[in-house]
Amino acid sequence: MGSIEPKLKVAICGGGIAGLISAIVLSKCSDLEVHLFEAAHQFNEIGAGIATFPRVWKIMESIGVDKDLVEVASSRSESGDPEELAFRFRKSDQQEGLTFHELTTFGGFHSFHRAEFQQAILKNLPSSCHTHFNKRLTTYTEPSTDSPIILSFQDGTTSTCDVLLGADGIKSAVRRTMLENQIAQASPEESRELLERVPPMWSGTVAYRGLIPRPILEAKWPKHQAFNFAMNYMGQDRHIVVYPISRGQIINVVAFCSKPHLEGTTFDGPSVVNVTKAEMLAEFSNWEPEVQALLDCIEHPSRWAVHALRSLQSYISGRVALLGDAAHAMTPHQGSGAGQAIEDAYILSALLTDPLCTRATLRNTLEIYNTVRLPMANRILEGSRSNGMMYEFNSPGYSQDELHSKEEIGWDMGKLKQLGEEFESRWMWAWTTTAEGDKQEALKMLSDACDRHGQ
Template identity: 35%
Template sequence: MSSPQSKLQIAIVGGGIAGVALALDLCRHAHLNIQLFEAAPAFGEVGAGVSFGANAVRAIEGLGIGKPYQLIADRTPEPWQDIWFEWRRGVDAGYLGASIAPGVGQSSVHRADFLDALAQQLPAGIACFDRRALKVEETAERVRVGFTDGTEHECDLLIAADGIKSSIRDYVLQGLGHPAVAPRFSGTCAYRGMIDSETLRAAYRAAGIDEHLINVAQMYLGLDGHILTFPVKKGRLINVVAFVSDRSSQDPQWPQDKPWVKNTTQTEMLDAFSNWGDAVRILLECIPAPTLWALHELEELPGYVHGRVGLIGDAAHAMLPHQGAGAGQGLEDAWLLARLLAEPQVDAGNVKRVLEVYDQVRRPRACRVQRTSWEAGELYELRDRQVGDDQSLLSATLASRFDWLWNHDMEIDLASARAQLGWQ
């Protein structure tokens, strides 16, 4: 048992962006003892470019990791610095409009680069590797997490940041009297690749295609498909994600024996977009060996916490990537938890209540972002019931639909949480 005078022992399971960001913030506080457990032998992120909205950039700054982020982040160059995406028709790259994020624009980074920058700041002894969580046991006062190597760790509070395939989520749901929730296949797959920006410029120049399409993040829209491009690695590479949706089934299934990510052929990718225009065709021709990703998500959960165990990031609300908001929601989780747990009045006696308030404040917003991320995909692929393929309505909708997401004030969330906790 922890005495009120002892350090609050917090364990974080999962060494992705959200887990490491939370650990970094919490380990700065003398009254907290932080241990981070990662299943892999070293930190590493799956994927390539990740985009952050204005809300996520504020969370990054609030977590004290703004400087390392800005050192490696990509921004749209002037005079287009406020543009998040330009929207275009896939058939001819015709301009539909742009979404503007003042002061932020398209802020993106290579996932592995960002995680590496964060991990370098972790104090020695915080991270433990090759520790895959297997089970959780809880008493009134402590939590014990068991790992596949037979070791165990006891703490006052356990935070699961172990992704969409979380091994701890089912414990929380069982405690809430809810059946287990497994990731579900969305019916959408994504072809991904990275292109040397000079290679793409040369190809566009040779075909007489405007190089502006390389300078500014683009989203090409079409029936049952859409393609996004944005720069990473300080503009040296162009991150390309080409989505295609199979709408033949109401309940699409991904074969259990097939990996979610696999190598595929350029021919298959080009066939999926054979009716699209030259800008798209040449773009995809610059990706000789794409990978194919089966996009999975979670249903909205009835709760993110049980007892002394809480979920953050994709373990709680894995979503489709269509608003560039998934990683940002994990960072918002980390920001709010870090602000609350940093309070000196938090101890082993009231930490369960802190988790309950975190859930009450964060879950409604995260669930809305999950829901609207799916809706965004329908909009991009001309399947929105109100908008369809009406170009003027599509342009107007895209110009403003992200404002509520980006302009969210997390300080209001913190004030609400503090009020619920009775803190002045």
């Protein structure tokens, strides 16, 4: 007896977080034939640190990758009680820094080295997933009928699929092709609006990155706060996010410098470049000694131009869907870029593996994914941008001038308390809500749609 044909052939372009989580979940479904196309010659995460709050951690538990992740996490927090300090906020662009807020969560804060995070979840990739390396997508063609989508790669080869998931990052070829197809059919005004959403935009911010082995910082500052807490050191047009990774043996440092008036302009120079320690230190020369000691431990910093996407009006077109940075690449100021990619993969995979998802209902299935995920992810994208402005005292009501007072310490503690409470309200969703409700809502929408159409 011959083998049963799969109901759908799924192509995933991109082996980052969104692509891998999608591949792990989808490949467990015997009804799907899953192909994962990665441009590099192997899986290789760019960047240093990644963090997850309880909302995302519950997804990792649900799909069964949490046990491997716990082995490489710097925190082993249990979900639920007790309440745990997640972030400490400190005003630091002065000789004597001032801690003004401590952000606590139920369920804690897990942080990882990106490469270790990727290797941990890779252990859960089923052998049934067909993985293809050195496959950089250049374009795709979707017929008007339900004939297979044609994928074209840089090496001249092609492949086909029934549904295409574009998880190919901020410079996504899937997004570019999708929007170019829409531009070709749009009015001149609509075309201009779509055109500006094709490329990433510079946020006006650069980030100096570095990893510090714990013993190096211990020798310089034995009781540094970064050993025990995630820190956000804040100042005018600058802030520094610091937290331990690799089970606390490495301190991840990201030091942001912004020129808000340059947001949306073209960055002059390479997006990533190695720089001298002197260049980085000069940007924070007037900051408190605790910060100076931290930065002085970074021998070989790199400088990254921070880019993001303008919010898209849709993450889907026909039988093609965008996930992760391809859909909503955001600044890192909400600590949720990876989390939103994971939520995309979780919701879309739940829909695609549902028995009600067939060739006949596929387009409607993707529309439901778009309905559920687009408002949430776009809200986090915009929230991340506004968080960055608040961290650097560029937000209305919380400018450096408005925070000054005649008090002995020189700062309006009432205003700083309000600022801390604003941070709390902007982050609470990450541990007071779950994605399970969104998943169930999506599945109910699919069931209702099938009932209406008698499918």
